Amino acid sequence: MDIVLFLVLSAAMYYYLDRIRKNKPLPSIRRLAAFEAIEEGVGRAVETGKMVFFESGFGTLTRGAYAPMTMAGMNVLRHTAKLCAERDAKLQFGATGYEILPLAEGIIEEAYKVAGKSDQLADDTVRFFGRGFAGNMSEASFMVEEGCACLVMVGAFSTSCLVLLGASRRSGAIAIGGTGRWIMMYAFGVASDFIFVLEDIYAAGALASGDKVIMTTLAVEDVLKYLVLALCVIGGLLSMIAVDFVSFMKI
């Protein structure tokens, strides 16, 4: 069954890539309020003179299921850093894992290079605040002390993200965030001003790229979702008439 899913996904990808090649109309991508709010948050940082704080969670690019979430976080970081560089807003990247430090530093440095403002990049823009919970506590204290206009959190997070979201409210910041961990969605649901709901974090990365091919892959994702939905409905109906659909799917 895995191979069937993979082939359907590949066929959908080929279909949309072919449409791009032939200049045919492409599916429209819905707007993501949280993605657009980053621009608003950066604008607020410029007006107030406070910083934009970015946190990409505890994931790394080598840690299984959390790697894609961290990758999505890095894509949004690139977009945020680009906006900050263009508008002269102060950016602060908070790392709670030292594996991500070189990558974040490289991405921010490049975003400033694109804007032609390498000289304006402060050398403590990327900071390691400590690992895990201690890091989040330290980041929260830093945000309250220094003042923050916008908090952006995209990546893999645990319960301690509530500490950061609480600190952002205390310093009057706009909180924008999301994670691929469904178990932590409640935290962003109750405490963020704008949320990326689960796979929205991948969509945000695609929107940030501005690349037609990457954006079209979101349509491929929808094809996969419809397929899974259809399988759920068919499976439910077949189970009702005592057909062992589950065993068939395990083939």
Next chain:
Amino acid sequence: MSREIRRKIPLYLIMGLTAFFLLEYFVDITAITGIKSEITVWGTVISGFMLIFGAVLLFRHHFFQLTVRKVSGKEKILSVIFFVSFVAFLLIGFSTPQRTAGTNYQWIYQNMYRPAGTAITALCFWWCIYGGYKVFTIRSWESAAIGVGAVIYMLRLLPIGPVYMPPLAPFADWLLSTINVGATRGGTLAIGAGSLVLGMRTLIGKETGALEAVQEG
């Protein structure tokens, strides 16, 4: 080496490796499985180098804090603490043949590092609850649903809830076992689809988020 080549090499490497891992998943050939295990070991080695890079960056940051930058006394004290603990752990770790399993290292780890870590974790949980109560406002449909669900389930857990409202217990349990599980599965499927598509983007060489190298503007 030009920026363009520096960008292309890791991109092609990742594309090739993704295709290889995919092949290994679908094809059961011992030789391919063996190569995959070897590549996985190399992955661990490379991620170990990332740790070294991270440590070097940390060292550089605190060195500049102490020598070049005009920072507050508090920041300087923090940097001194970093330097002392970094050097102490390094020396103690390498002073015995057992490395980190040595008695001295283990004593510091168990009696200093762990109690400090536990204290911070305990504090963090307190702040999590405080933060949750402090910032929770109903400003969207999502937060309204979470708020209503949380109140119902909290009342179900309190003895007073089911005593005065007997239907509350089965209703709250139904919320948890039916609505919550359904939503969880939907969420898991959606995030799985997202991860798969990110994998496909990597396979066709379009996932360049962490690799981009650009010309200075």
